[in-house]
Amino acid sequence: EVQLVESGGVVVQPGGSLRLSCAASGFTFDDHSIHWVRQAPGKGLEWVSIISWDGSKTYYADSVRGRFTISRDNSENSLYLQMNLLRIEDTACYYCAREGSEYALDSWGQGTLVTVSS
Amino acid sequence: DIQMAQSPSTLSASIGDRVTITCRASQNIGSWLAWYQQKPGKAPKLLIYMTSTLESGVPSRFSGSGSGTEFTLTVTSLQPDDFATYYCQQFNTYSFGQGTKVELK
Numbered sequence: 332e333v334q335l336v337e338s339g340g341v342v343v344q345p346g347g348s349l350r351l352s353c354a355a356s357g358f359t360f361d362d363h364s365i366h367w368v369r370q371a372p373g374k375g376l377e378w379v380s381i382i383s384w385d386g387s388k389t390y391y392a393d394s395v396r397g398r399f400t401i402s403r404d405n406s407e408n409s410l411y412l413q414m415n416l417l418r419i420e421d422t423a424c425y426y427c428a429r430e431g432s433e434y435a436l437d438s439w440g441q442g443t444l445v446t447v448s449s
Numbered sequence: 450d451i452q453m454a455q456s457p458s459t460l461s462a463s464i465g466d467r468v469t470i471t472c473r474a475s476q477n478i479g480s481w482l483a484w485y486q487q488k489p490g491k492a493p494k495l496l497i498y499m500t501s502t503l504e505s506g507v508p509s510r511f512s513g514s515g516s517g518t519e520f521t522l523t524v525t526s527l528q529p530d531d532f533a534t535y536y537c538q539q540f541n542t543y544s545f546g547q548g549t550k551v552e553l554k
Contacts, residue, residue: 366543368493368545375534375536375545375546375547375548376485376487376493376536376538376545376548377545378538378543378544378545381543390542390543393450426492426493428493431495431498433498433499433502434481434483434498434499434540435483435495435498435499435504435538435540436483436485436493436495436538437495437498437504439492439493439494440492441492442492
């Protein structure tokens with residue numbers, strides 16, 4: 332069974348840093364690109380970032396470029412999101428999601444909540 | 450950046466109704482469009498990919514169509530389990546539509 336489990340969400344002050352993790356199991360991790368998607372409370376989905384299967388290519392939404400860094404460790408079947416210079420508007424539930432061979436996000440984690448507040 | 454305009458934002462419907470949700474892309478995205486269903490407190494679930502291909506296990510009352518810049522998700526006979534929020538996503542630069550909440554009339 333495909334599983335993605337996010338962790339690391341906490342309450343952090345504006346300007347602070349945080350690293351989210353996503354542990355994958357049940358599939359060949361390095362066969363897939365992986366995405367981060369976030370959802371602010373009561374709002375819609377916002378795509379955040381993608382990393383290619385081997386980590387050689389990364390892309391970011393304009394709203395996080397220069398502040399967030401996506402990375403992966405295929406030996407540990409893990410994905411990360413380093414979040415720096417956090418803003419109140421970064422408050423959201425952060426999901427990791429697997430990109431299937433069909434150009435869609437076919438498996439999602441349960442999400443981890445990041446709250447940026449003073 | 451490619452913007453996705455999804456409509457309506459809210460849709461009130463009854464059991465058995467046929468409902469249609471539209472997504473318009475700000476530029477041509479070919480057929481690289483997916484649809485997701487999300488229920489409160491849960492992660493999104495993939496329904497349709499590449500515009501019209503049903504994900505395994507998704508009921509056949511769901512269908513997708515379109516190409517280029519205009520896409521639709523149709524539910525032919527709305528069931529109680531279908532009341533949820535639906536999102537489109539384009540797979541050129543990955544942006545989502547704003548979502549459509551399907552609620553009971």
